[in-house]
Amino acid sequence: MNTPTVLIAEDEHLLAENLRQELAHLWPELNVVAMAPHGHAAVQMALQSLPDICFMDIRMPGMTGLEAAAALADDWPQNGKPFPLLVFVTAYDQYALQAFEHAAIDYVLKPVQSERLAQTCARLKQTLAQRVSAPLPAMQSAIDQLRQLLQAPALLGDAHLAPTPHTAAMPAPLRLLQVNVGNSVLMVPVDQVIYFEAADKYVRVLTADKEHLIRISLRELLPQLDGERFWQVHRGVVVRSDAIQRAVRDEAGKLTLQLHGTKDKLAVSRMYAHLFKGL
Structure with a gap:
């Protein structure tokens, strides 16, 4: 060789x-x-x-x-x-x-x-x-x-x-995001979020009618979300599962998500392609 x-x-x-x-x-x-x-x-x-x-x-x-x-x-x-x-x-x-x-x-x-x-x-x-x-x-x-x-x-x-199985305590999933907007703090229900996207030291938060930036890394945010409802589909993207309309596979086998509430299309990485297997 x-x-x-x-x-x-x-x-x-x-x-x-x-x-x-x-x-x-x-x-x-x-x-x-x-x-x-x-x-x-x-x-x-x-x-x-x-x-x-x-x-x-x-x-x-x-x-x-x-x-x-x-x-x-x-x-x-x-x-x-x-x-x-x-x-x-x-x-x-x-x-x-x-x-x-x-x-x-x-x-x-x-x-x-x-x-x-x-x-x-x-x-x-x-x-x-x-x-x-x-x-x-x-x-x-x-x-x-x-x-x-x-x-x-x-x-x-x-x-x-690291917690042991005997001491680990799972906190309740995050329900509200506190977003700084000028001199105010806007309360954004997590249920309204379509997807989160990493943006350097911030996370981009997209809802049906607004876009926000919150000063937290996606790595820190992810454990606070309801894992059954929010799916990581790429190393920099977490999407609300019930906002997914369909997953489309191209000729090369790559998956792209089409979503309810936005025209944005999200790429699915190889690491998370297993989430989208038809029954």
Whole structure:
């Protein structure tokens, strides 16, 4: 097979360089094609270089390693090179790592230990060899696993703060949005919202007759919404399910939503296409 390529995404330069050196020692043939300092750069560099393997630090500024991997899955060329094998680099303890126990996606702990990294390299070599002899459905497998990992409470924040099944208390879903409008605070019922869209540090709120901006990230807002009624359909979009009129699939298999109350059409990412399967 061709020389395998790898992208390393790590916001701490010394840790990234240490990982590069360890990989050079354990796997001399491996070609490091990109070193990304944050999640957004990791997505851009990976789409340019199309590496065979990505090492992603989970906790990076702006976009986590999990979110970067999900974004990469959304934008990866469908008819091109197979989706890269993913290895997450994390400082989390064993509680958080339970999410990885049954996943084909691998992980290594910080600080990276040579013995553990050697096991990961052996696993990666074996999987790449299997791809050559019998191509694997890597894209859908990675998407399914990423979806599960993105929903794991222990991977959404500090592991020692993650709730246990005995202590977790789900607050009541948000019912009203308090929106600053000049010198006033407008009360917007959540039931009137057609969809939410991420806009940098804000969230765009669209109702049938108004549009608002609220100063909160979509990541912070999402846990406050009724998950049965509000569906995330893209990494930056959450839509009220009963506002969906139909989901239309084009010739390339991409889904677009047509909504009640607005002429806007919303793209559905690969990560959430499973929500729209006809009975």
